[in-house]
Structure formats: structure tokens, C-alpha cells
Amino acid sequence: MTPLEWLAQRGMGALAEKMEIKFIEFTIERAVATMPVEGNTQPVGLLHGGAYVVLGESLGSMAANLHAGPGRLAVGVDINATHTRSATSGIVTGVCTPIHLGRSVAVHEIAVSDDQGRRCSTIRITNMIKDFPAS
Numbered sequence: 001m002t003p004l005e006w007l008a009q010r011g012m013g014a015l016a017e018k019m020e021i022k023f024i025e026f027t028i029e030r031a032v033a034t035m036p037v038e039g040n041t042q043p044v045g046l047l048h049g050g051a052y053v054v055l056g057e058s059l060g061s062m063a064a065n066l067h068a069g070p071g072r073l074a075v076g077v078d079i080n081a082t083h084t085r086s087a088t089s090g091i092v093t094g095v096c097t098p099i100h101l102g103r104s105v106a107v108h109e110i111a112v113s114d115d116q117g118r119r120c121s122t123i124r125i126t127n128m129i130k131d132f133p134a135s
Helices: 003-010 014-018 049-068
Strands: 022-026 031-036 072-083 091-101 105-113 119-131
Touching (some): 003 049, 014 049, 022 049, 031 049, 049 072
Antiparallel strands (some): 031 091, 091 105, 105 119
């Protein structure tokens, strides 16, 4: 099973689906997803800062879970974002790359850019990796 097939089988969760996040590349080394600006804005028409964070957490958490492997689970323990530009239309693209991939901790950086390739937000997420809870 390819990583994208694994992701499709697992699902991204209701929030990512509601925000129309679409994964277009998904490996341990690099994950890429898009999200429309429309429908994810704050009252003055700018992409909501929290929407950038949802995109970043969706990318980073799913990448950490792929790294964790079967029988293990990655859960977010820290996330931060610095917004440097505002997107007002089109789509934004998040590119997630690992900073650290360990046995118990994974750290990823997500660069989110607008349609013109200008960086709008930089997100860093730390996930703790643990054994999947017994049912």
C-alpha cells in the first residue's frame, strides 16, 4: 500500500475534510496539501490564521503518524505559527518537511504559500510517538 493509499484508508478527519484540505504528495520525507481560501476566511476576507494552523497540523500530524509506523500513534504536543502574508483568494499550499524523526518525538516544519508562491505562514509542530492504545 502506498502512503497516499494509507492516508485515504485512514482518513484525515472531519475538520480537514470540512476545510477542503487535499493531500497531493505524501511520504515520510515530504508531504504536500492544498486548501482553498474561500470558505476559510475571517470577517475581512483574509485566510483565517487558524486555518493555516489546521493545514499545518493536518500535514505534520499525518506525516508523523506515517513515520511512527504500524501499531504506533503520533499525537501533537506543541504547535506554533508565524504568519507573514495574507492570502485573500485562490488556494494555499503547505509543504511539510521533517526537522527531527525519532522513536518518541517527530518535529516538522510546514511552509504555506499562496498561488504566487509567496510564503504566508510557517508552522512548526512537535508530535509525541507512542504505542497505539489497546482496544
